[in-house]
Amino acid sequence: MLDILSNIVMGFGVALTWQNIALCFLGCVIGTAIGVLPGIGPLTTMAMILPVTFWLSPVGALIMLSGVFYGAQYGGSTTAILVKIPGETSSVVTVLDGYAMAQRGRAGPALAIAALGSLFAGSVVTLLIAVGGPPLASIALLFQSADYVSVMLLGLVSAVVLAHGSVLKAVGMIVLGVLFGVVGTDVMTGEYRLAMGLDVLFDGIGFVPLSMGLFGLAEIMVNLESAHVTGMSPKPVSGIWPTLADLKQSFPAMVRGTVIGTAFGILPGGGPTIAAFSAYSLEKKASSTPQRFGKGAIEGVAAPESANNAAAQACFIPMLSLGIPPNALMALMIGAMMVHGITPGPEIITKQPELFWGLIASMWLGNLMLVILNLPLIGIWVRLLRVPYGYLFPTIVILCCIGTYTISSSAADVVVMTVFGVIGYGFRKLDCEPAPLLLGLVLGPMLEENFRRTMVLTDGDWSIFLRRPISLGFLLLAAALLLAVTLPNIRRSREEAFRE
Secondary structure (H helix, E strand, O other), X not given: OHHHHHHHHHHHHHHOOHHHHHHHHHHHHHHHHXXXXXXXXXXXXXXXXXXXXXXXXXXXXXXXXXXXHHHHHHHHHHHHHHOOOOOOHHHOOHHHHHHHHHHOOOHHHHHHHHHHHHHHHHHHHHHHHHHHHHHHHHHHOOOOHHHHHHHHHHHHHHHHHHOOOOHHHHHHHHHHHHHHHOOEEOOOOOOEEOOOOOHHHOOOOOHHHHHHHHHHHHHHHHHHHOOOOOOOOOOOOOOOOOOHHHHHHHHHHHHHHHHXXXXXXXXXXXXXXXXXXXXXXXXXXXXXXXXXXXXXXXXXXXXXXXXXXXXXXXXXXXXXXXOOOOOHHHHHHHHHHHXXXXXXXXXXXXXXXXXXXXXXXXXXXXXXXHHHHHOOOHHHHHHHHHOOHHHHHHHHHHHHHHHHHHHHOOHHHHHHHHHHHHHHHHHHHOOOOOHHHHHHHHHHHHHHHHHHHHHHHOOOOOOHHHHOHHHHHHHHHHHHHHHHHHOHHHHHHHHHHHHO
């Protein structure tokens, strides 16, 4: 316990430098603004600002990107409650009771409970990362290459099961991502693979051009098709602080939402959106008066807002402890780490403690900043909705092009980004979720490297995956998930949940 306290103190020493405080604040402001604006998600934003982080220190880059991620969860609830427009998909369910409360003149307590629930969940999960991260990393040091192959397979299978829409399409996107990941030079033989004789592909498909095209440019094309309504008239906000009765009703929902959000954040393929919907469903089923939900039940705001922020920060547990991203957003974080020459994995905590503990401490600071930002500045955030998208998208396109070009001063990277922008737009029209592709892109090379290492060490003995208990356990979990999703009742329930 003393070691954890001393490490936390060291982390605050890193996070409280003026540079890192400024970067944390900047990330929170950008994340909140992105959460408020519909149609521009944290994945797109993080892809766009990733090149900017090349000029920052590794810990500063991760602090800013983290602030964008969990800041978007806060911002999405503001417009969901005031104007019935969720800025983030994870805030969709908040509309049901949050907007109903606003119509009854209780917008202030709804916004305050959303902020306090997010602060509670973020603080609890950050403490969980601080306490559980090092032991989990110690366990991860016992993993051998065969075990990593199995845990990555579990991650890919989970991404398929939890992806929106068709399971078959999700499998196709995962496979395509893995194939994109192995394009370039084979690290063992030096041979070119799938490069089609193009110089730009000899070193592989760039992570930043692909992610910025697939999410940045494609998102712009989709948004231009569906003209977003501007000039909304938000409900007036008065009496911000909730009553004691509101807090008593909300606190159990915050606790349950935090637990659910943590579970879905750690689970490969999970994330804030699924966590928010699951928390809301649980509250409605557990309530003795379920008829109140959808008509202004304050628990219907507390539970999903706690869950989505808990999930956003719990995603860091497998990413920091195992070096394995549970979703596309964490894949971007791993991309940022690799750009700075940091190898993701359990050794980060022991070899680079300043980075790990500085990031943990910044999460506490960031959550506090977000409460201060969200409540007093509500009017400013709502005014952002009045900015026509026609003014926003040219700026976004220019930033994407500049960011991609500055990585290696190569116009070819801008061409690659444009190509993947068109491909990403095609995926959206075909109802194929592109996030599993990004996960496959990151996990594909890691999966191949560990699989080939295992085969070399065992002289091609495939039974090693079944003889090692850790590997066998993960494979059984993956098989159980695949079996479950093929069962008619579970498949029907999954489709109904995503449709809802």
